[in-house]
Amino acid sequence: MKRGGAPTRPHPAALRWRWYERMNDNTLRKSEAEWLAELGPERYRILRQAGTERPFTGSLLDVREDGTYVCGACGNELFTADAKFESHCGWPSFTQPEEQKNVRLLEDRSHGMLRTEVRCARCDSHLGHVFDDGPGPLGTRYCINSLSLNFRPKSP
Numbered sequence: 001m002k003r004g005g006a007p008t009r010p011h012p013a014a015l016r017w018r019w020y021e022r023m024n025d026n027t028l029r030k031s032e033a034e035w036l037a038e039l040g041p042e043r044y045r046i047l048r049q050a051g052t053e054r055p056f057t058g059s060l061l062d063v064r065e066d067g068t069y070v071c072g073a074c075g076n077e078l079f080t081a082d083a084k085f086e087s088h089c090g091w092p093s094f095t096q097p098e099e100q101k102n103v104r105l106l107e108d109r110s111h112g113m114l115r116t117e118v119r120c121a122r123c124d125s126h127l128g129h130v131f132d133d134g135p136g137p138l139g140t141r142y143c144i145n146s147l148s149l150n151f152r153p154k155s156p
């Protein structure tokens with residue numbers, strides 16, 4: 001093609017695709033009724049209404065196997081087993097997310113406290129809170145509800 005010539009006109013389908021790409025911000029949206037039907041009342045209360053399970057009751061608290069912890073609502077990979085540590089706080093605790101972009105941090109002033117809420121970046125479900133007293137080099141402790149997670153053991 002001649003240098004400086006008019007740019008080739010993209011195919012109309014390519015234009016549609018680009019429009020779709022711009023609209024797709026990689027998030028997952030469902031109505032609250034859909035979430036409730038899918039998650040059931042117990043998980044719905046935690047994940048979609050920012051509830052907290054009672055300490056020391058979560059099913060993932062004592063899991064030690066190798067694997068990945070994914071979002072209980074959408075399956076987004078959130079934490080790896082090597083980031084899990086025993087914090088004695090009553091909830092599964094992690095030093096850091098598998099990838100920072102997979103979680104979203106928000107200021108939470110509920111219950112008369114100033115805390116940092118952790119949400120799934122993909123479906124915006126509530127996961128737990130992050131505190132700055134963790135043992136790792138970053139000093140963070142991600143304190144996450146078992147009900148907000150599913151554990152996928154590493155396949156042998």
Ligand SMILES: [Zn+2]
Pocket residue numbers: 071072073074075076120121122123124125
């Ligand atoms: Zn999610």
